Amino acid sequence: MLILAVVPEPGTARACLEHAALARAAVDDARLVVLHPNADPERLIAAAEEVAIQELREAREGSAVSRAAAVRTVFDEWVAASPGGGEAEWRERPGAIGEVVAAAAAGAALVVLARPRNLDGQDALHEAVFHAGPPLLLVPDAPPPAALAHLALAWEPEDAARRALAAALPWLRRATEVTVLVAGEEGDRPDASEAAERLGEAGVGANVLPLEGGGPVGAALLGACGRIGADALVMGSYDRPAVLEWLFGGATRDVLRHATLPVFLHR
Template sequence: MDPKTVVAVIRGEEDLQRVVSAAAGVAGIDKGHIIGIHSEPSPAAYVPAIGMEGIPYDTGIAEANRKRMADLGERFNKACEGELVSCEWRGFESFSGDSAISSITSAFSADIVVVQQADPDNSASGEINLEALIFETGRPVLMIPYTWSAPLKMGRIIIAWNGKKEAARAAFDALPFLKKASSVEILLIDPQENDEHSATMAGAEIAVSLERHGIRAEVVNQPSGGIPVGEAIENRISETGADMLVMGAYSRSRVSEMLFGGVTRTMLNSMMVPVMMSR
């Protein structure tokens, strides 16, 4: 099923146009609808211990935050109008001001979420909780590099495949993109033999499944050469000139907190092309 509802997570002015352009590229597959989400921090009064002076609620800060949110909403609507897609703006106030956290409920009713990678050289871009966005929404998330420029290309797509459920979810969530691609590659790094198939046959079954959807995919078994898997994937993206990476989002557990695993973190930190992740 092609995407109809796209949630666009907007940090601020610096990523608004880029995220809208990417979301429009997704929604444009079948004339979808974009929901823009932004959250501003809600200043709260500080309640001190007995005998100490408190800090009152700052109405000036609250008003400035609301004005910024309203201005962003106007810019969002104009950007969507320029992309010829229907849209709506949802502004929130929250303790953290984290736009990703505020997007979770809206994402439950969406087909896909679009968000930009944080710009390490721009403190205004701010950190958002990508872990929550991916692990708690149950929706595929398309992340675009902060250096990305429109349009959203889908000519050459690589699927990072390891035979696990996260990779399977990502591959099938990406069907609308894969059907538009002229080249699809199923990439395995150091594939392992198991009870069901040899190392050389790893990835063959998912290729057959995709072919039933009209998608011809090439299976590539690539040795890592001793470098981390994330780097090996990046090297393959560079070699092939891929436009997009599709992969599962993996985690490691620390007590009850879900944290990104090594390969996932590598791809997010040094993102070269748009990456669609599923959990």
């Protein structure tokens, strides 16, 4: 199993590496590859508009060379301080961020990315959420939990949630507790029996927790995770066009913006 940690910016690289190591430790026979996608305008084959954007990034965030050096410094310091960190493979690839991430993610079982601070990170996140095939573990810019022991699963009987459950099974199987979260008003909540059955077939026992209240689903999911002490949230992301979702909102967008715990996303 290949776990791909994408580190486009130095400010969040350490958090991404620590969470990726946690995800690797939770499953057997996993290897960790660390990717720095390097959008260097001098080496970028792209439309003039894309090159201009990268040149603006250099003015705001420093040159691609300096950003890459800063990320590599964070990686080297993490390797020196982390047991098993030396087993991680470092890769640096020039090119358009989305294209680099997509190519590297093609053979991965999981992509790990920290919530972005700069434009390179935002491009990497957009690619990982909307276009990359593997599930994404989006992590906060904070130290990871001690273990992925208690996982919460946001459930609705739709394909995205089913794919998220299936993709997260290696981690769900190793969790000591799994809670299925079901949103909606009483009498109008999705049936959680399918989720319980799918988990049971994989040897995973789970509790079902209906979410009360009629507020935004994303806020309800994150609030429930906090109350039950979940170490991570598993959820399916939307299949609607990205522009519509960002304009009109949705549970996925709210979770992307406000989560303070790791979130497994799959579309």
